[in-house]
Amino acid sequence: MRHIVVIGLGKFGSAIAETLSNKEHEVMVIDRDEKRVEKLEPLVTQALVLDATDEDALRAAGMKDFDVAIVSVGEDTEASILITMLLKELGVKEVVTKATDQLHAKILKKVGCDRVVFPERDMGQRLAESLMSTKIFDYIELSSTHSLIEIDAPESLEGKTLKETELRSKYGVSAIAVKRKTPIIKEDGDTEFREVTIIAPSADEEIQKGDRLCLLGRNEDLEKLKTL
Amino acid sequence: MNEVEELVELAKFYFLNKNFEEAIKKYEEALKLSPKDGRIYYNLGIVYESMNIVDKAKQNFRLALELDDTLTGAQEHLDKLIGE
Numbered sequence: 001m002r003h004i005v006v007i008g009l010g011k012f013g014s015a016i017a018e019t020l021s022n023k024e025h026e027v028m029v030i031d032r033d034e035k036r037v038e039k040l041e042p043l044v045t046q047a048l049v050l051d052a053t054d055e056d057a058l059r060a061a062g063m064k065d066f067d068v069a070i071v072s073v074g075e076d077t078e079a080s081i082l083i084t085m086l087l088k089e090l091g092v093k094e095v096v097t098k099a100t101d102q103l104h105a106k107i108l109k110k111v112g113c114d115r116v117v118f119p120e121r122d123m124g125q126r127l128a129e130s131l132m133s134t135k136i137f138d139y140i141e142l143s144s145t146h147s148l149i150e151i152d153a154p155e156s157l158e159g160k161t162l163k164e165t166e167l168r169s170k171y172g173v174s175a176i177a178v179k180r181k182t183p184i185i186k187e188d189g190d191t192e193f194r195e196v197t198i199i200a201p202s203a204d205e206e207i208q209k210g211d212r213l214c215l216l217g218r219n220e221d222l223e224k225l226k227t228l
Numbered sequence: 229m230n231e232v233e234e235l236v237e238l239a240k241f242y243f244l245n246k247n248f249e250e251a252i253k254k255y256e257e258a259l260k261l262s263p264k265d266g267r268i269y270y271n272l273g274i275v276y277e278s279m280n281i282v283d284k285a286k287q288n289f290r291l292a293l294e295l296d297d298t299l300t301g302a303q304e305h306l307d308k309l310i311g312e
Contacts, residue, residue: 152280183244190271191240191274192301209246209248209279210246210280
């Protein structure tokens, strides 16, 4: 279980908080607006009316104990930058902040933001899903029952061929692509890697360290993979 | 070739052979002898990114840039990992 705090309860923030609570995570929500906080209170672990630009108030709310903070304070660019900075200073491990444009994103990175999201690109629910597991990078819901996910190849599968992993026979999940990084040396002598995507890999394809797997399957079957 | 260069060469050899754990060890040994070398942090970041250990990769790219802001590769990788 991860401890997550959502700051700013507009549409985006509320959608994330709701999705995460449904998945039984410890979720705290914070907003200056009492009405917004009240609306989410029954759904989450804790709900606070608080000005998140106030450092002392944030500290008192125990920010240092959170694994992830999601900052979604609407169009108020200045507040979102300040809050992001404060959260990093207070020791939140991962701060994810909603940006309005590229300039905003650039400043957020400068103040230590771990991940910048654009709401039009990352829907609230999709971001929530990707936060469920630190291993899942991307998630696309194809229908209410089936999804496409991209995960780090679990260590237990390294060195096995796709057939040997029993992804399909045991878990009912199909590997539709393998993203592989091939180490190279650049002209200046530094290292780099080239990313190759093997589409529709054969059953004999061997999983290597650092591979990422794109998997297609029923939601409950994909869920089981997290225990691998 | 001095000791740091030898360790970095060895680390690159291990990296190219996908022996990431050994590559990390050698880069860390090199950093003990030459802690202000941004390039080593950059290359170490690349190893971590290859292993999908994003936190450590970001941390090393940031350190690389703090020590040497001309390392554009480190900035590009950091931007990609944080999300543009």
